Amino acid sequence: MTPFLEVDRLAKRFAAVVAVNEVTLTLAQGQILALLGPSGSGKTTTLRLLAGFETPDQGRILVEGNDVTATRPAERRFGMVFQHYALFPHLDVGGNVAFGLESLGVRGADLESRVSQALRLVDLQGLDRRQVDQLSGGQQQRVALARALAPEPRVLLLDEPLSNLDPTLRERTRREIRALIRRVGITTVIVTHEQEEAFDLGDLVAVMRQGRVEQVGTPEQLYGAPANPFVAGFVGRASALEGTAVESDALTTRVRVGEAIWSVPSPASGPLRGAVSLMVRPEGLRLGAQSSQGVNGTVIDRRFIGAEALYTVRLASGAELEVIGDPGAAKAGDSVSVHPTGRGILLYPRSGR
């Protein structure tokens, strides 16, 4: 993969807070990267550093090998779609889309044709003379996209593109954005705090926490082999448990949890001994009758979610687990036992944290 966009050990600190800490990312031409993380994790600052609105304290940003770290936003040719769109209220739709093209010196018939071309791209042809406040939220967002894409930027940046839309619109808009980016083939960075959005839009997802990138990978990699308990918990559901690895080889690790011994696939990093943290996906356990093979507990909550039900089981140790099961498997108050299913249980060495 020849890197198109490279971010090299980027760092930014605001007063006492390190907002972005040694972030390194690499994207091939046309790839879509989703920056995923809780609020305050530094994903928006990273995006603003990419756009040039913030100056990094350290690190470099390269496009096709050229250092653009010191390039002003106006010359960087990165298109940006703002969270609240930031459409110019005093200009109509056409005026907004033309704004970036005019910066490049495009005039006259050429300007007109490129504006309508950009509007056609987002399916808003013919709305050039419409005032932006007469548009629906979804349409405004498409104008913002058209405006960002019209000057043919090298990289497209999207800040929480769906957060401002009705929940009912979100899924459809998400599909449209994905299709549009694919069609244009532009290298894209999207900021989001929703895992589903990140998985749906990103070829690659970077999970961020406290200014650091915890893991970069495809959605499958992140879900199947999260690098640490934080990623496991942030990407998909997982309950935390503590145990002791009593025997471990390249394939299987035997872990003591309470009274029971569970056989769990070993982590990719290799065999593990001693105190471990288990991150357990709901599908990693099943409910059964109380026995010495399982860990005993009580169902304290049952939520029906369609084909299956999600049970919350409190163990004797006080830990609470989410387990997916047959809708009729148990009811609140039942004494049950949980057994591993052989997948969806992730092992990490227990750290001092």
Add this chain to the structure above:
Amino acid sequence: MSRLRSGLAGRVLLVGLVWLVAYPLALVLLESVRGPGGWTLEYFRQFLGRYGDWQALWGSLWISLASVLLSAAIGIPLALLFWRYEFPGRRVLGVLVALPAVLPPLVGVIAFLFLYGETGFVARLVQALFRLEQAPWRLEGAMAILLVHGYSMYVYFYLLVRAGLAALDPAMLEAAESLGAGRVRTLRHVILPLLRPSLAGASLLTFMTALASFSAPYIFGGGFRVMTTQIVSSRLNGDYGTAMVETVALTAVALVGLWIIGRTGETTAAASGMKGAGGGIRLQTTGPTRVAVTVISWLLVLGLLLPHLTLLLLSFVPIGTWTVETFPPVYRLVNYLALVRDPERLRPLLNSLWMATAATVVAVGAAVVAGPLVTRRRSRGGTALEGLLGLPWVVPGTVFAIALATAFSVHEPWLGRVILIGTPWLLPLAYLVRNLPITSRAILAGFRGLDPTLDEAAASLGAGRWRTLREVTLPLLRPALSAGAALAFVTALGDFVTSIVLYTYDTRPLSLEILSSLRQGDVGVAAAYGVLLMVLSALAFAAGRDRRTVET
């Protein structure tokens, strides 16, 4: 407060406002078409035929438009400077720049006189420097008026543009930048268009203030005629019919201006979807830029504060000690001591204080009564109330003074007219009427900012109307109330326009005492009164400032 009683209070207020605001103006209109022999258009015919009146009308118009341009030329760059650049002292200077706002017009004018006038510091300095026989210039005529207007009215542009800039969504600027727009293009095509509501508001405010301006043309006008001074001189000459017609003409110009400028502001106000976000757009200056920006700002502010400083300096100069020297040779406290020791000197201060206080209390009370009626219920009464409260703003102060003097100069109780002229009551009443627009604007804005569900929440928690008012509404309104009260107090305290028409010797306010000290050549006492007014105004503003206001 029961529903019945609040309805009653509203009705009493409405009647009171009609009587004090609408009725006197209607009488002026009536008198302008009524001569000794019944209905007549004679006064209008005379007015149209008089060259001096045309000159005055034209003078008022062009000087007001020029004042708008000059104030914009000073205020807008200042606002941009303080908004865009971070440099040492930015916050303090940013507040100081707005200081001319606390200077009552007359005080500003005399400060200007002492600084740039024929015998002012600058003239003396130039004279000494070039060893001239005579003063190098006379501060008189249209240019002098314009200069004073520009100096005192740029504040409107500065404050409103800064407020507009603070409300600007920083993402707009970032969007322009990421679309490749440079600074000039961003300013011209993004910032200024987005500021159009602020610019229209400031233009309107400046235009109306300049049109109503009396102190500057009165002191500096010389042979230059404007409508306000024309009206007062007609009236003082006993030419009542002419004064009425001139009053009607000036009001008409004000209304046309209001309509035109109001329309430009409205069209864009609807289209701009400004979001309050703030921050993140200030440029940290470094190196030579930082030095340049800092030096320029300090010099600018110093220049703008020079009149205040001049006044302060002169207030320590005893009468007769300063003749040909460039700077006064003697500084004493005699002028201030005289204010305290001499009852005749203390009198105007006490007069101004009690009249301003009374006018403020009643104006705030009226606005509080009107608040819920105007903002909560969409009733015709509420609309009428709001219109009446705002009406005196449209009408120049001179006009209102004439209107009140007309209405309350005859004894016809069955027509709602009693003789108040010559009594101590007319002046505070005039202050009250003039205060209504600014006070109610601030306080009604406070009412509009209240979340109506808070009232409902209080009611659902068992609070009665009285407790809700006392423990929920009023505490939330406190910033608006104190801002409205401060504005009212300061305006009334420094009032000159209405006072000069309506005062009596016993009720003479500070402004007239300043004028008479000046006429007697006692510059020091005039300056001391001026400083006193300045300090009292600044204190009132400081007390009325909303402490929760975030620095912008």
